[in-house]
Amino acid sequence: xxxxxxxxxxxxxxxxxxRERIISSGRELFARDGPEAQMDEIAARAGVGIGTVYRHxxxxxxxxxxxxxxxxxxxxxxxxxxEETADAREALETVMLRSAxxxxxxxxxxxxxxxxxxxxxxxxxxxxxxLAKVVTRIIRRAVDAGAVRDDFTFEDFGMxxxxxxxxxxxxPGSGDWRRHLELTLHGVSVPLSVAR
Amino acid sequence: xxxxxxxxxxxxxxxxxxRERIISSGRELFARDGPEAQMDEIAARAGVGIGTVYRHxxxxxxxxxxxxxxxxxxxxxxxxxxEETADAREALETVMLRSAxxxxxxxxxxxxxxxxxxxxxxxxxxxxxxLAKVVTRIIRRAVDAGAVRDDFTFEDFGMxxxxxxxxxxxxPGSGDWRRHLELTLHGVSVPLSVAR
DNA sequence: CCGGAAGCGGAGTTCCGGTTTCCCTTGTTT
DNA sequence: AAACAAGGGAAACCGGAACTCCGCTTCCGG
Numbered sequence: 164x165x166x167x168x169x170x171x172x173x174x175x176x177x178x179x180x181x182r183e184r185i186i187s188s189g190r191e192l193f194a195r196d197g198p199e200a201q202m203d204e205i206a207a208r209a210g211v212g213i214g215t216v217y218r219h220x221x222x223x224x225x226x227x228x229x230x231x232x233x234x235x236x237x238x239x240x241x242x243x244x245x246e247e248t249a250d251a252r253e254a255l256e257t258v259m260l261r262s263a264x265x266x267x268x269x270x271x272x273x274x275x276x277x278x279x280x281x282x283x284x285x286x287x288x289x290x291x292x293x294l295a296k297v298v299t300r301i302i303r304r305a306v307d308a309g310a311v312r313d314d315f316t317f318e319d320f321g322m323x324x325x326x327x328x329x330x331x332x333x334x335p336g337s338g339d340w341r342r343h344l345e346l347t348l349h350g351v352s353v354p355l356s357v358a359r
Numbered sequence: 360x361x362x363x364x365x366x367x368x369x370x371x372x373x374x375x376x377x378r379e380r381i382i383s384s385g386r387e388l389f390a391r392d393g394p395e396a397q398m399d400e401i402a403a404r405a406g407v408g409i410g411t412v413y414r415h416x417x418x419x420x421x422x423x424x425x426x427x428x429x430x431x432x433x434x435x436x437x438x439x440x441x442e443e444t445a446d447a448r449e450a451l452e453t454v455m456l457r458s459a460x461x462x463x464x465x466x467x468x469x470x471x472x473x474x475x476x477x478x479x480x481x482x483x484x485x486x487x488x489x490l491a492k493v494v495t496r497i498i499r500r501a502v503d504a505g506a507v508r509d510d511f512t513f514e515d516f517g518m519x520x521x522x523x524x525x526x527x528x529x530x531p532g533s534g535d536w537r538r539h540l541e542l543t544l545h546g547v548s549v550p551l552s553v554a555r
Numbered sequence: 556c557c558g559g560a561a562g563c564g565g566a567g568t569t570c571c572g573g574t575t576t577c578c579c580t581t582g583t584t585t
Numbered sequence: 586a587a588a589c590a591a592g593g594g595a596a597a598c599c600g601g602a603a604c605t606c607c608g609c610t611t612c613c614g615g
Contacts, residue, residue: 174591175581175582175583175591175592176582176583177581177582177592177593178582178591178592178593181592181593201571201572201573202572202573202574203572203573206594211593211594212593212594212595213573213574213594213595214574214575214576214577214592214593214594214595215592215593215594217573217574217575218591218592218593221574222573222574223572223573223574277473277525277528277529312545318535319538319539319542322526322529322535322538322539322542323522323539323542325522325525325526325529326519326521326522326523326525326526326539326543327522328525329473329521329522329524329525330518330521330522332473332474333473333474333518333521339514339518342515342518343515343518343519343522346508346515346518346519346543346546346547347522347542347543347546348546349508349546350542350543350544350545350546350547351542351546370561371560371561371562371611371612371613372612372613373562373563373611373612374561374562374563374612377562377563397601397602397603398602398603398604399602399603402564402565407563407564408563408564408565409564409565409603409604410562410563410564410565410604410605410606411562411563411564413603413604413605414561414562414563417604418603418604419602419603419604
């Protein structure tokens with residue numbers, strides 16, 4: 164009796180191998196070309212036929228979704244890790260910086276993130292919920308420590324990350340997004356009364 | 360001898376009329392659907408045939424470019440107007456706010472803006488240069504008045520506007536981008552030494 | 556009011572990329 | 586090692602959307 168961890172039943176050995184290859188080649192190409200990446204090419208780079216790709220992922224969007232889900236998973240891990248940081252403000256800074264770094268150079272995900280409210284990605288909600296929980300804790304801690312504006316929320320966090328991402332997309336390769344993030348953090352980390 | 364103001368030679372009366380219609384219907388549909396907007400539909404809404412559209416704009420991208428150029432023109436005007444504001448900081452705030460408002464609900468331009476470094480829009484450079492000049496003056500004035508971080512630049516301005524735009528795109532309809540802009544302005548308007 | 560150039564329309568062409576199909580190959584099981 | 590299923594491959598298929606072509610219509614100067 165297999166536990167069928169997520170849904171992959173007793174996949175034949177070679178099949179599993181191919182699946183991995185497809186995912187990794189998909190990640191590469193979506194990273195480079197965004198959603199424009201072509202199924203043909205993904206298959207080719209994975210060294211399999213198109214049919215095989217479709218055996219594993221019924222549709223292009225399914226493949227895309229799988230990668231996005233992975234990324235959110237990664238975010239949740241990053242956040243969890245960052246939460247261990249002793250300094251409250253640094254913890255928040257770390258999540259943001261590390262998350263952004265994780266996405267650098269992944270055009271596909273950048274677009275996905277910026278437009279993620281438009282499409283309804285399948286099983287992303289779950290991962291998103293975990294992320295939200297952890298990040299909310301981090302924010303709360305930072306607020307309590309007086310390290311950031313006390314009206315800063317998880318929603319804001321999302322917006323701001325989105326903004327940083329847009330700079331990544333807009334000026335790929337230049338590290339300008341760091342500047343953008345820095346500006347933003349600067350604003351966030353100052354009590355309301357000081358400005359103006 | 361005609362002066363041939365931009366490039367529109369002795370266009371026949373009806374042709375000119377159609378051109379206008381195409382532009383305005385194009386603007387509408389690009390605003391609603393983004394670059395996905397279809398030439399067929401644009402033609403239909405303009406009440407002309409597809410052939411006519413292609414007579415005026417050799418390619419879809421050409422049409423898109425024309426609209427983007429118009430928008431940049433508009434930005435330059437907004438900036439020029441804002442420059443007259445007496446208060447230095449308010450002038451800067453005004454450009455940003457008005458520009459953002461101008462773009463609200465124009466999905467096509469939002470995307471164009473976020474990705475505007477990727478494609479090389481034809482004659483946009485000119486409009487962009489004007490904008491840069493005016494905005495730079497506004498920023499300098501604000502800096503001199505001690506109203507914003509003294510390392511704030513036109514580049515930053517672009518990034519930040521892009522970020523705000525991304526929220527517009529991400530959460531269309533919600534006015535959330537105002538919050539985003541507010542957060543950003545807050546950060547920008549505080550001297551460096553205060554934060555942290 | 557005529558001639559013809561400029562403009563129009565929209566059906567058809569072309570290209571492109573996701574998806575399906577179907578037959579062959581390979582792994583697994585007994 | 587035979588049989589059977591699971592997996593693989595790639596040649597069509599298919600739809601959609603940008604663009605072309607060419608006969609017809611409209612404007613406008615003489």
